[in-house]
Amino acid sequence: MPDVAIVGVGLHPFGRFPGKSALEMGAEAARSALADAGVAWTDMEFAVGGSAEVDQPDAVVAELGLTGLPFTNVYNGCATAGSALGLASRMIRLGEHRLGLVLGMDKHSGGAFTADPTWYACPPWYGEMGLFLTTKFFGMKINRYMHDFGITHRTLARVAAKAYRNGELNPNAYRRTPLSEEEILSSRMLSHPLTKYMFCSPDEGAAAVVVCDADVAKQYTDTPVYLRSTVTRTRRYGAYEVHTPAAGPEHVPAPTVDAAAAAYEQAGIGPQDVDIAQLQDTDSGAEIIHMAEVGLCKDGEQNELIASGATAIGGALPVNTDGGLIANGEPIGASGLRQVYELVNQMRGRAGERQVPNAPRVGLAQLYGAPGVAAVSILSR
Template identity: 65%
Template sequence: MSSSDVAIIGVGLHPFGRYPGKSALEMGEDAVFDALTDAGIEWSDVQELYAGSMEVKNPEAIVGLLGLTGVPGRAVFTGCATGATSLAMAANSIKLGEHDITIAVGLDKHERGAFAAHPSVSGLPGWYGEAGLFLTTHFFGMKINRYMHDFGITPETLAKVSAKAMRNGAANPSAWRRKALSEEEILNSQILNYPLTQYMYCGPDEGAAAVVLCRADKAHLYTDTPVYLRASTLRSRREGAFELLSPSLPLESVPSPTVDASKEAYEIAGIAPSDVDVIQLQDTDAGSEIIHMAENGFCADGDQEKLIAAGETEIAGRLPINTDGGLLANGEPVGASGLRQIFELVNQLRGRAGDRQVNDAKVGYAQLYGAPGTAAVTILST
C-alpha cells in the first residue's frame, strides 16, 4: 500500500428514525464518537472533517460539540449523493498527501411526509412543490411505470423487493422499520402514486453516520481489519431538467448518471460486476432498486423479474442487495444515507453483520442517485 491509498478504519451510526428533542448535530456527534471508538482514535487525532446535510446549512458546526481543535471543517451537499461526496472528499485529502486521518459525517432531521420540490435541490420554483406538482412519490411512480411497461416488471416484483427490505430491516437492530411484512400486506397498503404503495417507498426521517479514513500504509496502526476504498465516482445528468422530470424520455437515448458513474468506478477499481459480493443500491422506492440493478451492471433490463423471483437478491443469494434493509427499512435522512450504506458494507466486509452476514464478502458496492440528477458509486474491498 502506498501513502496515496486510502483505508477505512472506523464507522459509526446513529440509528435512523424519529428523535424528538434531539438535533441533527447531536445525532452527528454520536455517530462521530461511535466511529472514533471503532477506529481506536481520539477526536484530536482527526486532521480534517467533511460534514454533509440537507437541512443543516452549516453542518461543519458539529465541531462545537466534538471539540474546538481548529480542525478544517467543510460542508457538503449533493442531494442524495451527499454521503458519497463527503467520503470522496475526505479520501482525496489523504490521496493528495494533505492529511493522514480524515472523517466524513452525514446528519439530517427531516419533517414527516414526502420530499417536495425545493429550489435548492430541484431548481424548480418553490410553489411547484408546495402545490403538489412535484413530490418524490410522483416522480418515482411515473419512472417505474414506464420501466414496467418497457421491460415486463410486475407489481408483484415490486412487493418482493419491499418484503426483502423489511425482512432485512427486521434483522438489523439499527433499522427504523423492524417489522417483516408479507408481499400481500405491501400490495394492499395505501397507494401513494401508482404502482407504489405505502411500503414500497422510503420515508424521510432522522439520523447520522460517520466514517474515519486513514492512509492505507498506516491503517495497521489502528485496526487489524481495514477496508480499502477502491473507487469513488460522481457524475451528473446530461439532459437537464427533462431527464430528471420526464418519464417519457427514452431510457436508451442517453446514459443516466448512474450508468456513467458505475462504468467509471468499475474501471478505476479494476473489477467487473461479477466480482462484487455485497451491494447497496439507492432504493428510494422499490422500483428504484429494480432500475438500479440494471444501471449498475448487475443484470440486463427486464431480467430483474426472474432474478428476484429466484431469491438472487436475498442475503444468501448471488446478488445480496441492501442487506440492512436499505432506504425502505431505514428511511432517508439525506445527508447521512450514503454513509449508512458504507457503515453496512464495512461491517459486512469485516464479517460482523450478524444475522445479515453475507458469506465470504470481500468486495462491496454502493450507489446513490438524487435530485437534481446526480449519481455516485463507491467500491470497497478487504
C-alpha cells in the same frame, strides 16, 4: 494497493428522535466511528460533513471539541455522502492529510407526501394525492421501465418485502416490522404503480467513517476496508431524470450508469466481482432499476433474480442487507454513509443476524438523487 482505507465506522440509529438535534446525532455517530478506529477526535487532521437540513455541519465541532481542524461542508442532494467520501479520499490521495473523519447527518420533518407552501407553492391536496414532485417522478420512471422490460407488480412487492425482512434484523432501522407481499400490494396506491409501503420515508439519523492513508491503516485496525473508488456524475442531455423532460437522443444512459462505469474502471474490477451491494431504493422500483444501471444484471432480468432469492441475505448477490432506505428511511446527509457502514460491517463479518455467509470481499454503494446526480463507491477488503 488502494490509497485510502476505512478504519472505523459509526452510526446513530435512523428514525424519529424528538428533542435531539441533528448535530447531537452527528456527534454520537462520530464518537462511535472514532472508537471503532481506536482514535480520538484530537487525532483527526481534517473532516468533511454533509447535510441537507443543517446549514453548517462543521458546527458539530462544538459537540466534539474545538481543535481548529479544517472542516469542509458538502451538499449534493441524495448523493451528498458519496460526494463527501470522494472529497475526503482525494485529500488523502493528494497527500494533504493522512487521517480524517467523514460525517453525515440530517433531521427531516415527517411526510414524503406533503406539500409545504413555503417551499413548493402547492396546496396540501397535491402531496396527499401522491403528486409531490419526486414521488410522482419515481412512479413515472418505474412505470416506463415496467412497460419497456416486463417488470411485474409482484417484483416491486418482493423488493419491499425483502427490505422489511432485513430491517427486522437491523436494530438501527426505522421500520422493523415485516410486511407480506400481499400487504404491500394492497396498501394505498400513491404514485402508480407504487403503493404506500413501496416508498421510503424522510427521517432522522447520522453516520460517520474514519478514513486514512492505506499505508498506515494497520496501525488502527487489523481489518481495514479499502476505498477503491468513489465517483459522482450528473445527468447528460436526453437522460430521463426528475427535472428533465423526456426529450433529446434516445437511450441516453442515466448518471448512475456513467458513475458506475467510471468507478469500476478506477477500481480495476467489473460488476462480476461485486459480492454485495447497497443501492438507492427511494422506492422499490429504484432498487430494480439501479441493479441494471450498476451492471449487476441486464434490464428485465430482475423478475427472475429477485424471485429466486438471489438478492436476499443468503443469495448469490445480496442487495440492501440492512433494509435499505425503505426500512431505514432517508436522512439525506447520512444515508450514503449508512450504506458504507453496512458494507464495512458485512466485510468484517460483524453484521450479526443479517450477516452474509462468507464475509464479502467486494462491495458497491450507489446513490441517486434529483435532479439527476449519482455517486458510486467500491470497497474491498
